[in-house]
Amino acid sequence: MTVPRLCAVVPTHDHWQVLGKVVECLLEAGLPVFIVDDGSGDAARVAIAALAAPPRVVVARHAGNQGKGAAVLTGFTLAGAAGFTHAVQVDADGQHDLSVLPRLLVAARSHPDALVCGDPIFDASAPAARRIGRQITRFWAAIETLCRRLPDTMCGLRVYPLGPVGRLASRKRLGRRMDFDTDILVRLVWAGVPIARVPVAVRYRADNFSNFALFADNWRISRMHARLVMALPLHAARLLRHRPVVFDA
Secondary structure (H helix, E strand, O other): OOOOOEEEEEEEOOOOOOHHHHHHHHHHOOOOEEEEEEOOOHHHHHHHHOOOEOOOEEEEEEOOOOOHHHHHHHHHHHHHHOOOOEEEEEOOOOOEOHHHHHHHHHHHHHOOOOEEEEEEEEOOOOOHHHHHHHHHHHHHHHHHHOOOOOOOOOOOEEEEEHHHHHHHHHHOOOOOOOOHHHHHHHHHHHOOOOEEEEEEEEOOOOOOOOOOOHHHHHHHHHHHHHHHHHHOHHHHHHHHHOOOOEEEO
């Protein structure tokens, strides 16, 4: 078994206030970090660029905002070119309790063929609308994969095996914005990639803000689910023969 080479990919658009702490946690876990600045404004751009410390922290920038998914895929490309086999995707807003990182890394090393997904445990700070939206998209993902045991499909803390991701991205145009997390998870399940679940505490900070565009991103996510449901008949027979592998790590 090949020993995974792990790094971290952090997409960000105007989130910089706690990004230094996020990067510090990742470095302490032994992870080189690729930050992708997705067209942030001037103040954030300067703060993000100041975190660069090659080769341990590499900062790349999109000239204009292309979306979270596009930023993550840029990070994956940089990571693969640098010889890494797995990438920990981490959101830049500090919502996820990164004390779970050792458990995620153990799961990735023990199951290098799996997509290791954080499965959020929300506290009282989570907005009701956000909880409801996640439950709706989780419902549709269960239909699209014929599997009810999937983790939260919109969680921004995961360990991706870059080989299957690269093969998938070369064949399909994946969601480029907030539709990315669910789209790639469903399509990796279709490709036969096992899914490992690891619980992670999530706290919505009072001083935080969201880049989620209420109408535009909900429309993109609705269109994504429509496309996935329409494509399901092409994958249903295989899913019924070989049930998706989802396990707790």
